[in-house]
Amino acid sequence: MTVELNHLDAGGSGTPLIVVHGLLGSADNWRSHVKQWQAERRVVAVDLRNHGRSPHADGMRYEEMADDLLALMDRLDIGRAHLLGHSMGGKVVISLARRAPERVASLIVADIAPVAYGHGHDAVFAGLRRVQSGQPANRREADALLAEHVEDRATRLFLATNLERDDSGGLTLRLGLDQIEAGYPDIMQAPPGEAAFEGPTLVLRGGRSAYVTDDMLPGLYAVLPQAQLVTLETAGHWLHAEQPEAFQAAVNDFLSSLPDAH
Template identity: 70%
Template structure:
């Protein structure tokens, strides 16, 4: 059964661009991009299950998360869209493109390959659990708790976007952390679907990221045979590190495919 996802919508005409965040992210992370695109195209940013303001639910499998997004498209009466996903959201986007290709005018995948990855979020889970236990009342306290397990300030700032003021003036996580951690194996696994997606595809990767190394390209080509690959001078969060270059690459790609959408 699908989850009714929260979303942000710029409004506008034409085939919309639907944006899907990565693990521990949310639609709010994309507000600056939505503002830049507003007036030029309709953009919809979603909160996946157990993220942002969407409901918490068991299961983080890619077929289920793709079904959630498809249900949102149905609710918004969107027959076809351009679909953009970053990291885990990229695997959700690939899954939806493979399972319902008729709904995807074009696919944009940001710094993820359709492969299984090893575990590399242990410190993040530990940091988030520390915040839960520490019950901070301000962001300085929250950052100090996160810093016990995560040294990188940009990562801590990103994780702190999941904090909301709760009961007793405590900053609480809006993540469904229990549900995410319980099905972490699915998140690290391959996207759903068995057939390649043969539609127009852009893959953006960061030059300093290990998520789409050259060794991943054969698997990527099997799943996304029409993929154009563009490398940006950035790490994994290329949309935050190189926002203008990120949007320029997407705008150029969509300009070639809007007419046929």
């Protein structure tokens, strides 16, 4: 059963750009980019299931998340769109493109390859559980609880975007953390599908990230044979936040090069 996804619709004309966040992110993380892109086209940023303001539901398989996204496109009367996905969101849009290529005008994949990855979020989940049990009254207390498990401050600031006030005035997580943890083995898998996506594709990777290494490129090109690869040399995995201007420029150059640029 599909989930009715929360979304930000910036309006505009032409072929829409749909933006899909990564694991533990949300549409809110993309607001500054949306403001830039909406001058040129309609932009829709989504909250995937168990993230942001979307409902919580069991199942984090890529087929399920792609179905959610297709259902949103149907609800918004979007026949075809440019799809941009970061990290886990990149696997979602690859899954959708392989299943329904007629719905995809182009694909933009940010710092992820269509391969299975090893588990690497144990400390993050432990930190989020500590916040959940610690019931912080403010963001300083929440950061201290996260810091018991997550050393990197930038990662803690990113995770803190999932905090919201509850009815008692304290801070709580808006994530479906139980569902995400239960579905984590599926999140780490390669996006499903047999066919390659033959449409125009941009793959952006961070030069300081290990998510799209050179030895993954043969597998990437097998799934995305038309991919143009752009490396932002000084960026890590959150390349859109670390190098926002270069990221936007790469996306804009790619979209403007397409036959249906608008």
